[in-house]
Amino acid sequence: MHGEEEDVFDSVTWESASAPYDVDHTAMQAGPGFKQSTAGAEEPHGPHDPKWEGYLITIVKDPVKELPETKDAYVSYLVAAKTNLPIFSSQTPSARRRFQDFVFLRDHLVKDFPACVVPVLPDKHRLEYITGDRFSPEFMERRRLELHRFLQRIARHPMLQRSTLLRAFLESTEWHVYMHQHLAHPPGPEPAPGLIDNISDTLLNAFARVRKPDERFLEMRESVDKFEDGLVLSERLWNRIRGRTNDLMTDYHDLAVAVQGLGFLESGITDPLNHFSNTLLEFSALLRHKTQTSTDPFLVHLHSLLTYSHANRAVLKLRDQKQLDFEELSDYLSGVTLERDRLSAIISGHAGSSGLGLSAYLKDKVDAIRGADDDRSRVEKMRKLDIKIKELQDAVTTAHETSDAFSDETLREQKIFQHTKEAEMKEMLSNLADGEIEFYQSAIDEWDRIIPIIQRIRVDV
Structure with a gap:
């Protein structure tokens, strides 16, 4: 899993047909929210029906306080997964990530997939950060459960589950290197609008309404x-x-x-x-x-x-x-x-x-x-x-x-x-x-x- 270079992640063609491979139906049913795309005999796919290429089951567990007794102390979480998606180099990837890594994952999934419903991360609970209670077992367990639910929602999504960013998040041993590469070479770079454009768009759209709304x-x-x-x-x-x-x-x-x-x-x-x-x-x-x-x-x-x-x-x-x-x-x-x-x-x-x-x-x-x-x-x-x-x-x-x-x-x-x-x-x-x-x-x-x-x-x- 870790033998390949971390800066090489093949792009995924979202509309490509699913590769034929044997699937354990029992294991697939264990994947929450997963709907098998090959069961189309009774449920024919419409043009707007989602198409899953496989299953991805994730879990966030084992919160650990890293660098204790220092000002740089933080909590890391073990992120593990089970999958049959061919883009992963292992069927059981795992890695340790901190909360800022989840923030990076979420922010860039929103940028890379603007039409997708990317789940929201839990609040930062600033009071706990100020009082120092963010390392209490109760807070860490609550945060772990919320992060688990966040990653579970991404894993259920047929497009997000196959993103190269999520793949690196789950199995990369050089995650920080990949983050810098992703920032330097984003999938779809767009020119940043100027300040005047932002102001004019804000003023225009504050009062504008769609004149021909779609009933759907x-x-x-x-x-x-x-x-x-x-x-x-x-x-x-x-x-x-x-x-x-x-x-x-x-x-x-x-x-x-x-x-x-x-x-x-x-x-x-x-x-x-x-x-x-x-x-x-x-x-x-x-x-x-x-x-x-x-x-x-x-x-x-x-x-x-x-x-x-x-x-x-x-x-x-x-x-x-x-x-x-x-x-x-x-x-x-x-x-x-x-x-x-x-x-x-x-x-x-x-x-x-x-x-x-x-x-x-x-x-x-x-x-x-x-x-x-x-x-x-x-x-x-x-x-x-x-x-x-x-x-x-x-x-x-x-x-x-x-x-x-x-x-x-x-x-x-x-x-x-x-x-x-x-x-x-x-x-x-x-x-x-x-x-x-x-x-x-x-x-x-x-x-x-x-x-x-x-x-x-x-x-x-």
Whole structure:
């Protein structure tokens, strides 16, 4: 795996047909969110259906504090994977990475694949960094789980799972060298827009709206809105349940102390009351255990799924931006063409045929005052406008092709997001149900043991 030079990573052709190789169906089903592309007998692929070339199962584990007792201390995580994708040099790649490496991976996947829904990394929790608690076992485990979920979402994506950057992240022994090479030679370099361009685009797009919205994407946005509203409502509800469960936990603990005190007063039934008190304490501990192992992870996963949906919303917004660019360029081209036709009409002696109204009339008057209303000036303007029209026509064609291509990719991304969302919700709700079943089963066992003891209590009045 590590024998080859790390600066050589073959590019991947995304639309290439999958290489024929034997696949273990049992292992493939173990890959969460993976959908076999060769099972198309019952599910024929549409033009916007995602196509998986294999499976990639990742795990983030074993957080370790590196360089302890120094100012450069950090936490590294073991990243391991199991895959049958042919681009990997090993079926079980692994490497140690720190949080900044995950940040680099995420930032550059967003740049390299702008049409893909790249999951969001967990917050940096700056308070923990300031207080020094970022090396506590609880914080490291919480961060490990969030990074595991982040990498799992990337591994489920049929395009991102085959990116050369992810391959290097999982198996490169010279990751820092590869990062510098990636920065020096990005896959698709684009010229950085100037400050004026950024300001004008911001002001233009702050008030612009797509004039011919696509019904498909309107339905997608409505579906995303409903999904996020459901997540927010569920998160609010479960936070309330968590708070009331903590209140119940405290109440049962206080009741246990009170029953134990009653046992000291009632000497004839001290032993049964002590058993009852212990059961109340055990039930309070079960409530605490359920909150820590079931409710809290469920709430964290809910919030993580909400941020993932925000990333999906950002892709939909970017698609609208591509369509808006096409519409604005088309309008600009139409305006320049009309101006060129107006000048041509004036030169040919048909000034009234332009029909551009008050604005054209005022422009002609201004040109007359400046002395730029002679035919020679108009011919020069027409020549410049012809050049601009040719440039705008090329730009409009490119913008139209980009908008259509981005729309197709967005349709494909929505199906990928739907697959991932369904897999995660199944996992999330299954874990919640398992936690609830474990809690109630343990509670039933505890109460079944104490009920006969309570029933044997006899009090002489």
